[in-house]
Amino acid sequence: MYLIRNLPLQRKIVAVAMIVTAAALVLAGVTLILIDFNRARADLLEETNSAVRILAYNAAAAAAFKDAEDARAILDSLANEQSFAAACLYTDGLLAEYHGPEHEPCPPFLPENGFTNGYLIASSSIDQNGTQYGTVSVRATLAPMYAQIRARIAMVFGILLLAGVIAYALSSRLKELIAEPVLSLAATAGAITAKEDYSIRAIKHSNDEVGQLSESFNQMLSLIEKRNSELKQRTEELVLANRMKDEFLATLSHELRTPLNSMLGWIVLLREGRLTGAQVDKALASIDRNVRLQASVINDLLDVSRIISGKFTMESSVIELQPVMERSMEVVKPAAQARQTAIHLHAPHDAVLVSGDSFRLQQVFWNLLSNAVKFSPEKSVVEVSIEEVAGQAVVRVKDKGVGITAEFLPHVFDRFRQADSSSTREYGGLGLGLSIVRHIVEMHGGKVWAESDGIQRGSTFSLQLPLAEVRQDSEGPVGLRDTARR
Amino acid sequence: MKIAVSALLLMSVHIFGGWAAATQDTTLSNKIRSAFLLNFARFVDWPPASFSSGNTPFTLCASEKLLPGVLETTIRGETVNGRTIELRRVSDVGEIKGCHLLYISGAHTPVLLRSAAAANALTVGETPDFLKQGGTIRFVEVANRVRFEISLNAADRAQLRVSSRLLRLADIVQGAP
Numbered sequence: 001m002y003l004i005r006n007l008p009l010q011r012k013i014v015a016v017a018m019i020v021t022a023a024a025l026v027l028a029g030v031t032l033i034l035i036d037f038n039r040a041r042a043d044l045l046e047e048t049n050s051a052v053r054i055l056a057y058n059a060a061a062a063a064a065f066k067d068a069e070d071a072r073a074i075l076d077s078l079a080n081e082q083s084f085a086a087a088c089l090y091t092d093g094l095l096a097e098y099h100g101p102e103h104e105p106c107p108p109f110l111p112e113n114g115f116t117n118g119y120l121i122a123s124s125s126i127d128q129n130g131t132q133y134g135t136v137s138v139r140a141t142l143a144p145m146y147a148q149i150r151a152r153i154a155m156v157f158g159i160l161l162l163a164g165v166i167a168y169a170l171s172s173r174l175k176e177l178i179a180e181p182v183l184s185l186a187a188t189a190g191a192i193t194a195k196e197d198y199s200i201r202a203i204k205h206s207n208d209e210v211g212q213l214s215e216s217f218n219q220m221l222s223l224i225e226k227r228n229s230e231l232k233q234r235t236e237e238l239v240l241a242n243r244m245k246d247e248f249l250a251t252l253s254h255e256l257r258t259p260l261n262s263m264l265g266w267i268v269l270l271r272e273g274r275l276t277g278a279q280v281d282k283a284l285a286s287i288d289r290n291v292r293l294q295a296s297v298i299n300d301l302l303d304v305s306r307i308i309s310g311k312f313t314m315e316s317s318v319i320e321l322q323p324v325m326e327r328s329m330e331v332v333k334p335a336a337q338a339r340q341t342a343i344h345l346h347a348p349h350d351a352v353l354v355s356g357d358s359f360r361l362q363q364v365f366w367n368l369l370s371n372a373v374k375f376s377p378e379k380s381v382v383e384v385s386i387e388e389v390a391g392q393a394v395v396r397v398k399d400k401g402v403g404i405t406a407e408f409l410p411h412v413f414d415r416f417r418q419a420d421s422s423s424t425r426e427y428g429g430l431g432l433g434l435s436i437v438r439h440i441v442e443m444h445g446g447k448v449w450a451e452s453d454g455i456q457r458g459s460t461f462s463l464q465l466p467l468a469e470v471r472q473d474s475e476g477p478v479g480l481r482d483t484a485r486r
Numbered sequence: 487m488k489i490a491v492s493a494l495l496l497m498s499v500h501i502f503g504g505w506a507a508a509t510q511d512t513t514l515s516n517k518i519r520s521a522f523l524l525n526f527a528r529f530v531d532w533p534p535a536s537f538s539s540g541n542t543p544f545t546l547c548a549s550e551k552l553l554p555g556v557l558e559t560t561i562r563g564e565t566v567n568g569r570t571i572e573l574r575r576v577s578d579v580g581e582i583k584g585c586h587l588l589y590i591s592g593a594h595t596p597v598l599l600r601s602a603a604a605a606n607a608l609t610v611g612e613t614p615d616f617l618k619q620g621g622t623i624r625f626v627e628v629a630n631r632v633r634f635e636i637s638l639n640a641a642d643r644a645q646l647r648v649s650s651r652l653l654r655l656a657d658i659v660q661g662a663p
Contacts, residue, residue, distance in 0.1 A: 061651035
């Protein structure tokens with residue numbers, strides 16, 4: 001049993017089939033041989049008994065008259081029977097005998113009945129009219145019976161051998177039914193372990209337990225594969241996020257530090273009190289600009305922090321887009337003038353109304369405009385348009401600046417992402433503005449996207465906001481410009 | 487079994503003595519004849535009418551001068567088909583009524599034989615023309631051995647059935663079917 005337990009599955013199946021076949025056949029064979037043996041014994045006993053009874057009857061007169069010749073003639077009638085070795089007639093001593101050429105003669109006295117030394121001895125007394133004249137004893141040889149049993153054993157062994165061959169052939173074919181699916185499954189599992197490739201799938205060969213096992217195995221594999229890829233993606237994201245955070249920290253420090261240097265410089269000069277009036281104005285303007293810059297950086301940080309913690313709120317009212325845009329342009333104007341960049345606004349005469357927070361939308365427009373100015377070469381033009389397209393307000397800010405690579409295009413609105421992350425950045429900023437833009441636009445139920453034909457070919461930032469539904473009897477739009485008009 | 491065999495052996499020795507011995511010895515010869523007579527009775531069937539009842543003895547008749555003393559000794563205690571044996575010495579035709587076996591010799595033989603057939607008696611004799619005269623079994627001595635001849639015709643006339651096994655042993659069988 002131990003030997004079989006460690007055999008490969010295919011051999012195990014064959015071995016089991018062979019063992020079962022052999023056991024069944026040996027049992028059947030032994031039973032048949034035993035039955036045969038017993039029947040042959042019983043047959044021989046009966047045959048011998050009836051022979052001895054016939055002899056006793058036939059030889060009665062010979063025994064009575066002690067006619068040895070006649071008795072001998074009667075006993076000789078057994079000569080034709082191979083199984084009878086000898087026949088002995090005893091009256092007062094051995095009267096007559098017959099024995100086969102290769103068999104021993106009769107003993108001088110009546111032998112005992114029974115199976116002894118390869119012979120069966122049976123006897124019958126010779127009775128006539130109530131008088132016993134003697135006894136006939138017949139000795140039958142068991143050799144033919146043993147020969148028959150041997151032949152039967154040989155036959156059983158022959159059948160056993162043949163059945164073994166057939167069982168081997170059949171089980172060799174049939175083993176595949178059982179072993180193949182299991183082996184295939186094992187091979188699949190082995191390949192997966194070796195290659196760590198969870199995209200491999202087990203083939204389902206049947207609908208039995210092994211088939212179900214294959215199915216479960218495959219489901220498990222799918223799960224592992226899915227988890228694996230999720231994990232991988234998540235890890236990549238985390239690594240990227242971590243790196244971006246590091247970069248962001250560097251950028252932030254730089255952005256916070258730079259204005260301070262400028263301001264500290266001016267403050268030192270102001271304290272010395274040797275600046276001219278014009279120089280004092282310039283110093284104060286510079287300090288003012290840098291303070292505002294820093295404030296805007298910090299505002300952006302606060303906004304992002306609010307967005308992350310879900311505390312970013314906005315008011316909702318019907319507002320007109322043109323005045324919001326104009327206010328934003330006012331804010332960017334000094335920077336634009338500094339770069340000698342013109343901002344052209346194309347807007348319809350009729351008010352384009354959306355529902356939302358005018359301050360937040362102004363923040364959005366300011367962001368887009370200041371980006372456009374920042375990334376535009378000097379003495380260029382930034383085109384701004386506001387239109388109504390298919391029930392949506394569409395705002396576009398188009399520059400002729402550095403443009404955006406196709407690879408970076410999908411990430412321009414991601415938090416902490418900037419196309420150029422080198423320490424010698426040409427353009428300042430934290431990379432938070434566009435992520436705040438996207439959040440605000442999405443809070444308004446709109447969407448924002450960027451287009452660019454590539455590096456140095458400019459870029460276009462577009463946003464789309466649902467138009468406000470204004471009832472006829474409403475008091476009209478609420479906007480800073482409108483309020484101012486009234 | 488051994489005891490039975492031994493007993494049989496002793497009895498046989500006692501009754502028959504040496505078997506193949508020469509027959510010059512009259513005593514031995516007579517013993518053999520007596521034993522043969524008893525054996526004849528056992529291998530021949532009589533018609534049922536021969537016995538008036540189940541325990542009617544078997545009547546063995548013999549001329550007075552034949553096997554004197556020996557025959558009496560031989561049949562003592564023996565039975566024929568379960569019947570006791572009654573020995574009757576006869577000298578006259580009138581005495582043979584009821585005889586089942588009749589052992590005769592001498593001058594009256596032809597007369598006796600005629601009556602015996604009618605009485606269903608098995609006749610045994612020794613004269614050379616015993617069978618021709620109508621006897622059933624005749625003793626002969628061949629090469630110093632006692633043998634016998636049988637006439638089936640005579641047996642038929644007396645309505646006796648002789649066992650084929652007895653016939654096998656006879657030297658001559660007359661009127662064989």
